[in-house]
Amino acid sequence: MYKLTTNTLIWLQTLLNERYGHLFHLYYLNSSTLVLCLPNSEQSIIFDNLQSIFYCSQSDFACQQWRPSAENFTAPIDDLISAPSATKLMNPLIEFNKKGATIHYDILGLTYWMLNRLEEIESHDLDNHQRFPATTSHAFRHGYLERPVIDEWLIILAQVIQRVWPQLVLKQHTFSIKVSHDVDRPSYAFTPWLSIGRIMVNELIKDYKIRTLVTTPYLKLTTRKQLHSTDPYNTFDWLMDVSEANNLQSAFYFICGRTDARRDANYEPEYTVIRQLMRRIHNRGHEIGLHPSYGTYQHPVLIKSEAERLKKICTEENIAQPFWGGRMHYLRWGHPTTLQAWNDAGMDYDSTLGYADSPGFRCGTCFEYPAFNPITQQQLAVRIRPLIVMEGTIIESAYLGLGVGDKALNRILKLKDICYRVHGCFSLLWHNSSLVSNELKEMYQCCLKN
Incomplete structure (x- = not known):
């Protein structure tokens, strides 16, 4: 109790x-x-x-x-x-x-x-x-x-x-959109050579993409100081362009640790190319945040260490932000241990609390709110920013499997409309590496239109 x-x-x-x-x-x-x-x-x-x-x-x-x-x-x-x-x-x-x-x-x-x-x-x-x-x-x-x-x-x-109390004028809320991007795969070039070989073979078998025999190794060899313009995962400028066109700010959450060799990212945040990417994001007025590695969700010390690592890099790159937030990798969450860890790491907000297997209102709300630890009975400094939709939940066969098209888009827009009706915030997660086709890009743009 x-x-x-x-x-x-x-x-x-x-x-x-x-x-x-x-x-x-x-x-x-x-x-x-x-x-x-x-x-x-x-x-x-x-x-x-x-x-x-x-x-x-x-x-x-x-x-x-x-x-x-x-x-x-x-x-x-x-x-x-x-x-x-x-x-x-x-x-x-x-x-x-x-x-x-x-x-x-x-x-x-x-x-x-x-x-x-x-x-x-x-x-x-x-x-x-x-x-x-x-x-x-x-x-x-x-x-x-x-x-x-x-x-x-x-x-x-x-x-x-x-x-x-008819004399009271209650606070009026306005519908808003928060869009964020977990940077699990910032570049095709960070894919290990063995995996690249498998991808090339699959693409040749399925789609007969002969040019991948040239472009894939080329990206791998030439990405050193900055991302290549032809890199299919390098959608960062495009994402910022879309946000700016809709008067929105994108938040990009970077992985800053290795706790699972198979599921964590194939990059280090100290890489020159990642530092350059962070500077570009910051200079355009968008947000940088934390995406704690796969094995951290039950380990507060690791979350704090990865948060400090990110902030250290940002300090070295003269990146200053009024607040810091992010989301757990794979949406892994052990309540309230993970929540307390975010608080103790000095983070301002967390946006993990949505389900991977179904979109909707895990917390019953689309408003950001102050966190509370029900075990210690303490209000926390960190705030909870509920996640309403992750694109993979809608599209991928592992979850709803609606694919790319009107059926998937309408499911997302319905949830957006519900947030609008209660004057709340529609929080959308879309990975930078999940925009590899024009159809996906059109779908994403439709989600943000007024």
């Missing part, structure tokens, strides 16, 4: 104040009741059905549906909102009175449970990369993974707040 403590309430208060732009106060009335109030106001909002299930690391409980319009509320996406609950929903769910309002559903408990990923703690139902998969989650099992259920409920709570 990860019970409601004073620190839990402070974190929830911080979250609500950040979301709504006002200084609310939360206090614990008794074991089943929370009160949300404003200073110098006699009105309050009471949550009188707190559920212990939201303070446990498990997923085996029911989920119901609530219809906002039946109680004169406006739903942001669809007129049914998922309501995970161990008890039957009351009718009406929300009641108003002279003293304010009473909500008979534990919105704040759900928020705590989803955002702090309690169901993942000590889970043993993991995939072959030791990741908590989407298929294990409560959201997937009950059909709301592609809905930002926390944002939906907080929008309903905002409507309650405005009825209780």
